[in-house]
Amino acid sequence: MACFQCGAVQTDPVKGASPWxxxxxxxxxxxxxxxxxxxxxxxxxxxxxxxxxxxxxxxxVMGSVVCRGCGRDFERTPSF
Ligand SMILES: [Zn+2]
Ligand SMILES: [Zn+2]
Incomplete structure (x- = not known):
């Protein structure tokens, strides 16, 4: 996957915490x-x-969006 802002491609193999x-x-x-x-x-x-x-x-995750804050999942995020 590439950066959605500038299009740079993630190069380094992910080991531990990625800065991305x-x-x-x-x-x-x-x-x-x-x-x-x-x-x-x-x-x-x-x-x-x-x-x-x-x-x-x-x-x-699997077509729905999961919140890592409260743990709930929902089909679509509302547009604010
Ligand atoms: Zn970028
Ligand atoms: Zn939440």
Whole structure:
């Protein structure tokens, strides 16, 4: 997968914590590279939010979005 902001491709094999962050944007799981995170300190605001707890820590699992903040899952994230 490539960075959804600048299109850079993730190169290094993932060992341990990757500096790349995962984000769900418009129901799509995307990656954002360290450079873009640095360039936009508010990058977390680019992603969808959990409708229950407003967390941006979402991941896409088997077609639904799962919130890692409260643990709930939902089919689609509402657009704010
Ligand atoms: Zn980038
Ligand atoms: Zn939540």
């Amino acid at each position: 962050a995962r984000l769900v944007v418009k129901d799509e799981q995307v990656l954002i590279c360290p450079q873009c995170q640095h360039a936009n300190p508010d990058w977390k605001l680019l992603g969808d939010r959990c409708p229950y707890c407003a967390s941006s820590r979402l991941s896409k």
